[in-house]
Each structure stands twice: as structure tokens, then as C-alpha cells.
Amino acid sequence: MESTPATMKLESSWMRDKIFLGMTWGDYVRSNFTKFNAVVALILLVGIPVILYRIIFGLGPSTNLSDNNPWGIWIGFDMLCGVALAAGGFVIGTAVHIFGMKEYGFLFRPAVLTGFLGYLFAIIALTFDLGRYYRLPYPMFVSWGVSSVLFLVAWHVALYLSCQFVEWCPAIFEWLNMKKARKIFIKATLGATIFGVCLSMLHQSALGSIFLLMPEKLHPLWYSEYIPLFFFMSAVVGGIAMTIIESSASHKIFSHQIKVHDPEHLNRVTLGLGKAASVTLFAYFFMKMIGLAHGDTWSYLDTPYGYLYLVEVFGFVLLPAMIFMYAVQNNLAGWVRGCAIYTVFGIILNRLDHSIIAYNWHLAWKDRYFPSWMEVVLTITVVTIGILTFQWIMNRMPILYEHPDYEPEEH
Amino acid sequence: MDNSRRNFFRVLAGLGLSASLGGTSIARADGGLLPGYPNQFGVLVDTTVCIGCRRCEWACKEWNKLPDQMDLKEYEKDQSVFQDVRRTHANTYTVVNRFENPRDSSKPIFVKKQCMHCYEPGCASSCFVKAFTKRPIGPVTYDASLCVGCRYCMAACPFDIPAYQYDNPWTPEVTKCTFCFDRISKEGGIPACVSICPVETMTFGKRTDLIDLAHKKIMDNPGRYVNHVYGETEVGGTSWMYLSAVPFDKIGFRTDLGTTPIPTLSKPFLSLVSPVFIVVPALAMGMYSFKKRRDEIEKDEIKKALEKKEGK
Ligand code: SF4
Numbered sequence A: 001m002e003s004t005p006a007t008m009k010l011e012s013s014w015m016r017d018k019i020f021l022g023m024t025w026g027d028y029v030r031s032n033f034t035k036f037n038a039v040v041a042l043i044l045l046v047g048i049p050v051i052l053y054r055i056i057f058g059l060g061p062s063t064n065l066s067d068n069n070p071w072g073i074w075i076g077f078d079m080l081c082g083v084a085l086a087a088g089g090f091v092i093g094t095a096v097h098i099f100g101m102k103e104y105g106f107l108f109r110p111a112v113l114t115g116f117l118g119y120l121f122a123i124i125a126l127t128f129d130l131g132r133y134y135r136l137p138y139p140m141f142v143s144w145g146v147s148s149v150l151f152l153v154a155w156h157v158a159l160y161l162s163c164q165f166v167e168w169c170p171a172i173f174e175w176l177n178m179k180k181a182r183k184i185f186i187k188a189t190l191g192a193t194i195f196g197v198c199l200s201m202l203h204q205s206a207l208g209s210i211f212l213l214m215p216e217k218l219h220p221l222w223y224s225e226y227i228p229l230f231f232f233m234s235a236v237v238g239g240i241a242m243t244i245i246e247s248s249a250s251h252k253i254f255s256h257q258i259k260v261h262d263p264e265h266l267n268r269v270t271l272g273l274g275k276a277a278s279v280t281l282f283a284y285f286f287m288k289m290i291g292l293a294h295g296d297t298w299s300y301l302d303t304p305y306g307y308l309y310l311v312e313v314f315g316f317v318l319l320p321a322m323i324f325m326y327a328v329q330n331n332l333a334g335w336v337r338g339c340a341i342y343t344v345f346g347i348i349l350n351r352l353d354h355s356i357i358a359y360n361w362h363l364a365w366k367d368r369y370f371p372s373w374m375e376v377v378l379t380i381t382v383v384t385i386g387i388l389t390f391q392w393i394m395n396r397m398p399i400l401y402e403h404p405d406y407e408p409e410e411h
Numbered sequence B: 001m002d003n004s005r006r007n008f009f010r011v012l013a014g015l016g017l018s019a020s021l022g023g024t025s026i027a028r029a030d031g032g033l034l035p036g037y038p039n040q041f042g043v044l045v046d047t048t049v050c051i052g053c054r055r056c057e058w059a060c061k062e063w064n065k066l067p068d069q070m071d072l073k074e075y076e077k078d079q080s081v082f083q084d085v086r087r088t089h090a091n092t093y094t095v096v097n098r099f100e101n102p103r104d105s106s107k108p109i110f111v112k113k114q115c116m117h118c119y120e121p122g123c124a125s126s127c128f129v130k131a132f133t134k135r136p137i138g139p140v141t142y143d144a145s146l147c148v149g150c151r152y153c154m155a156a157c158p159f160d161i162p163a164y165q166y167d168n169p170w171t172p173e174v175t176k177c178t179f180c181f182d183r184i185s186k187e188g189g190i191p192a193c194v195s196i197c198p199v200e201t202m203t204f205g206k207r208t209d210l211i212d213l214a215h216k217k218i219m220d221n222p223g224r225y226v227n228h229v230y231g232e233t234e235v236g237g238t239s240w241m242y243l244s245a246v247p248f249d250k251i252g253f254r255t256d257l258g259t260t261p262i263p264t265l266s267k268p269f270l271s272l273v274s275p276v277f278i279v280v281p282a283l284a285m286g287m288y289s290f291k292k293r294r295d296e297i298e299k300d301e302i303k304k305a306l307e308k309k310e311g312k
């Protein structure tokens, strides 16, 4: 096909501007030869064949799942941890748009983007776990199992993904220079945020209530009728912690994007988030204690599972709560960042305890589950593609900075 | 259950997740004993009678056209399977296991295992596409044409029954005993496994009659049975029930399941959904207008202060 020189020029300049970061094709390609991308390439080189293997040969050969252990790390890590750690969009959205905490406003876009991608890739990972992934829309359009908590999760996650997309849209339209569309979506942000708050509260806790049906499988120290509440509160912590990590990291990595990079301001906000994390963690800790008393499961504490439980609750809830508090009182933003990373590990441990470690505890050791290497590789691959997508978007859209052509969002 | 549920609500209400839900009416289906569908069928398995010939396994495979079928003679001869306690599997809807007899070690106890066809099945309440149906005549049936393959049903079954075709990459199904729904829905039909049993280990009939029969057997032979009909109240009652000479935990049954039907465990949570959608937006809009008004007043005051300064 022949294109006239005029259109060619127009197209190529659009491509160059929007996609190639202002570089020519050749320069752009060359700029991608980095150490980071070499690692990524290696992961994809192993990961993509694994994905294909899973699709062609099925779950049996590619995973260690069994009749006794129908769920493995694709549910326990990709889904449960992924969604909990993607709660930042909802936490910051509530703070900024509903409680009117303007000083956190600049975190809104990155948090929404992280949230959106977190959910999206959790769903992508989940499809590999589904025996018939091509029926993913069934709970929406074919048959409604309304008595199932999973039905709730499916719907709410799908709707919430759309909410976050709406919240992200202004940035997309600024990138594409579509003023009218941007205006419409700016107006829609408040509604999407409020709807999103309901959805998040419910599906974050619904992910916990999945385990309500399994009193005989989950260890009594983790089984509690408060599970929904525990999951909700720890997800709020996860959202705050991830926002701390993500904002600090991207202000380092993408600092060239920000005109007036003000580390003081970022530190202040980080300390504020640390305070919120501390308060939520303390509340969560006391809830856990109430749960323990209510379930009357003290007698299990002096068993191996009990020690794990104590490590989780004291080492990964109470301790970070105190570190956050100390750091905030002494203005140690660096400590807050470190502690946020530590807290994230705690949340991952908590979700894995529920779904894998303290799950099926009555089974003989030989019947227990341990992930196969392919399950691990697939998980790493999906996370890597998620990070790549994040990076791609951050480099192009006004996520961290105000787009020069637009006045700041006002509500 | 009731008490803890009230607590659950109190906590949620206290945290502002929902406004004073303490007294809302939730459809009550729980409670220790379930009447069940009045004409529900059941099977009473008397484990003191079973001789471990595994013909029931064979008949089940035959009737359901399951893979790995052998000649009946060969099937019966194969005693090696008793070395491990087996569970149901994609190709085997029912298994017979051998347990040591604590009373008389020369007489092992054989126990047939299959889906219990719970009155309120955990599998059915977990399925987000309603692939399971509890039929009024008793069976819990599975419809593969709806199944998405999430395997929540396997996780939710307290008896570890549903199995999965893990080796089928494109159209895997959940598999479990059908209670020979196709046979027993016909007048006079009985399950394949029941009809082949040479020693009448199993009695098929109306569930209520079977409960009476079971208790009568226990009364008449106090030395022969422990005084418990497994499945009468477990997780709210099951269609298949068992009699045993030794405590049930000695022959592979879980005795810690309680009498609460599994589906009731997630009901309090599900009933929170609509209140959250009413209360949270209202609160959020309230917060938002409050904040907006505050901002406006602030702006006004600044403006006034500026005017004052400039004017005078
Ligand atoms: S035994 Fe398991 S599979 Fe069978 S009806 Fe009950 S919950 Fe469902």
C-alpha cells in the first residue's frame, strides 16, 4: 500500500510523539536495550512457553493441584494477594475525593493506575487457573449463582475494574489530547469513586468470606466469622503500604517527569500515610485478638500452627504498627518506606496462610500442596508483564505530573 | 450460630460498615435439624455388613461409563487398592476403603464412600454459576454445561467429594456420584451400586424411613453399633447415612463437622450487600457535601478578608 508523503509524515509524527517517546523508531529500539529489559526478556522467554504449555496440556501436567488441593498459588498469591495489594486506588480515592484530603491528591492517579493494573493482572492470572477460562463471562451473562460469595467477587471485581478505568480515563485523554472526553470523565470521577468504595469494601471482604464455607479445612486459628472484616482491614493496610512504596519508587525512577520535585512534600505525605497505616494496623491487631477470644482457640497457640499465627499477628501486624508509629513521631520517612515493604510481606503471608499454609491442615503431609515450578514461573511472568505495562504507561501518560495543558482536577 | 452472627453484625455496625443491622431479618434456613424435602430418597450404609468386594465400585463405573473399567472378576480380585485409603477421583465416583477393626483385628471394616448428597450442599452454595442442583428427590446433580472450572465446589465440600478432570485441557469437568439420578427418578429404580451389592450393605428408600430403620437397628442390636447415625445431622443432614460398629473417626469419617449446613455460613455476609450499597453512598455523599461546603466557606472568608484589606 502506498501512502502519500503527507499522511506518512502525520502518522509517523503521531507515533513518534505518543508511542516512541519523541524518538525515531531506531532510537527508540536502541533505547530499549537496558539491563532491566534483558531480565524481562529472559523471564518472558521461559514464561510464555509455560503459559502455552498450561493452555495446551491443561492443569494436571502444569500444576501440583489435586483433588484435595483444588486451589494453589494462582488463587492464593495472584488473586488474593494481588487484589489486597491493589487496594491503593480505593484507599487514596476515598481520602482525596470523599474526605477531601487535597495534599494526597497527587497520589490519586498513580494509585488508581496501580489498582487498575493490579486487578487486571489478577484476573489474567486467574484465567489460567480456571478449567474453562473461555467461560469467564458465564457468571455475568449465562447463569447466576447468587448464593455464592464467589459470584459477588466476580461481579464486584469486574465492576470495580470499570470504575478504576473511568478514574484513569482523564489521564488517557490528556495523553491523546481529547479535551471534551477528558472533561466528561473528570466529572464521572466522583461517582466512580463512591461506587468503587462500596464495591471495594464488599469484594475485599468477600474474598475472605470465600473461606467461611470451609470451617473444616481452614485451621481454627484462621477460621473466624470475622474473616470478612479481617480481609477488609488488611486490604486497607495493603493499599496504604503499596501506595507508600509505589509513590516513593516512582518518584525516584520517574523523577525526570516531575518539574518541581519536592522531596520534602513527598516525605510529609509518606509520613501521613505511615500514620494511617499504623492506626489501621493497630485496629486490625485488636480485631484479631477479639477474633481469637471469640473463637476461643487459645489452646492451639502452643502448636506449630500456633507459632506461625503468633509470628503473623505479632511480627507482621503489631510490630509494623509500632514501627510506623515510631517513625511518624520521629519524622523518619525512610523508616516508613522500609516498614511498608515489611508490611506487604506480612499481608502476603496472611493470604498464603489462609489459602495454602493453614488450609487443609488436617491432611497428611504427603497429600498437601506445594506449587510446581511452572506455577511459580507463570506467576512471575504475569507480574512482570504487569510491571512492564505500568512502566509503558508511566512513560507516556500524565500520571505523576500535571499535564501542562490542563488545569488541575477540581471537585 | 445465631449468637455469633449477631456479634458479627455488631462489629460491622460498630465500624460503620452498615447501619444498625442488628435486627434485620435474614432468611432462616439454619437450625440443627432440617426436615428436608419430605419425599427425599436416601441410602443407609451398614458398614458392619460390607465384605469389601468392591462390586459397587464396578457397577458405578459400568453404569456411568467411566474409564479404566475392568472385568468384574479381575476387579474383585484386586486387593492391592486397600493398601491406601483412597478418595473419590475423576474416574471413580465411589471407593471402598479398608480400615483396621479395633475390636477384632482379623475382621477389617470396609467403608464405601461417595457423595453424601447433603440436604443443604456446600458445593451448590459455592458455585457461582449454579452448576449444582439439589433435587427434591434427594440427589445433588452437576451440570457440566455451566461449569467454569473454578473448583470452589471442591474446596467447599466438607466431605472432600468432587474430583476434577485435571488431565483434560479443554473441557474438564467436576465429577461426583450422581445418586444415579437417571435411575431413581424412574418408578422403582434404585442406584446401580445398591442393586449389585451381594450382601445388602445398602438400603435405598425414603430418607425419613431410613432414619427410623437406622435407629431401630441400633436399638435392637446395642452391642453391634455405636449409637450414632452418621449423616442424620452432620452439616444439616445428608441423604446417604451410615451405621458403624466403631466410632466414626476410626473409619475415615470426620466427626468435627458440626450440624450447621455449610451454606448458612456465608449467608450473613451475603445479606450485607444491599445495605452497603445504600449506606455507603449516602455517607460518602454526606462527607463530600460537608467538605465542599467547608471549602466554600473558607474561600468566602478569604475573599472577604481580602476585600476588607483592600477597601480600608
Ligand atoms: S457431599 Fe459434597 S459434593 Fe456431595 S452434596 Fe455434599 S457438599 Fe456436595
Ligand code: SF4
Residues within 6 Å of the ligand: B126, B127, B128, B129, B130, B131, B132, B146, B147, B148, B149, B150, B151, B152, B153, B154, B174
Ligand atoms: S468448578 Fe464448576 S461446578 Fe464447581 S463451583 Fe466452579 S463453576 Fe461451579
Ligand code: SF4
Residues within 6 Å of the ligand: B059, B060, B061, B063, B064, B093, B094, B114, B176, B177, B178, B179, B180, B191, B192, B193, B194
Ligand atoms: S449412586 Fe450411582 S453414581 Fe452414586 S456411587 Fe452408586 S452407582 Fe455410583
